[in-house]
Amino acid sequence: MDKKEIIQTTNAFLVEEFEADLASLTPDANLKATLDLDSLDYIDLVVVIENNFGFKVNPEDFQGIATFQDFYDYVANRLKQKELV
Template sequence: MDKASIIERINGFLVEEFEVDAGKITPEANLRETLELDSLDYIDLVVVIESNFGFKVKPEDFVSISTFQSFYDYVASRVGEKVNA
């Protein structure tokens, strides 16, 4: 799966699951503020990632994720690890 496909898939489930306007999802936008995430929403986000991409997310992985771009990069790297495993 290439990065463009990953980004398209992520944006699709963010719009659907978190009811956010697709126009607000830009690489430099703040993930937490744009999606208005609270602690329960983070759990929902983890579940959606795991079910869509088939890898386990560790809570500490989210410490360095602040923008959509860093989120895309994280998922792409984990998908790449899974493919190469």
């Protein structure tokens, strides 16, 4: 899966699961503020990621994720790690 596919897949489930406005999902936008995430929403986000991409997410992984670009990069890196195993 290339970066473009990761972004399209991610944005599709964010729009569906979190009723996000697709136009607001820009690489430099703040993930938490744009999606209005609370602690329970993060749990939902973890479940959606695991179901869509097939890897386990550790809650502490989100500490370094501020923007959508950070999020896309995280997914891309985890998918790359998964392929190497």
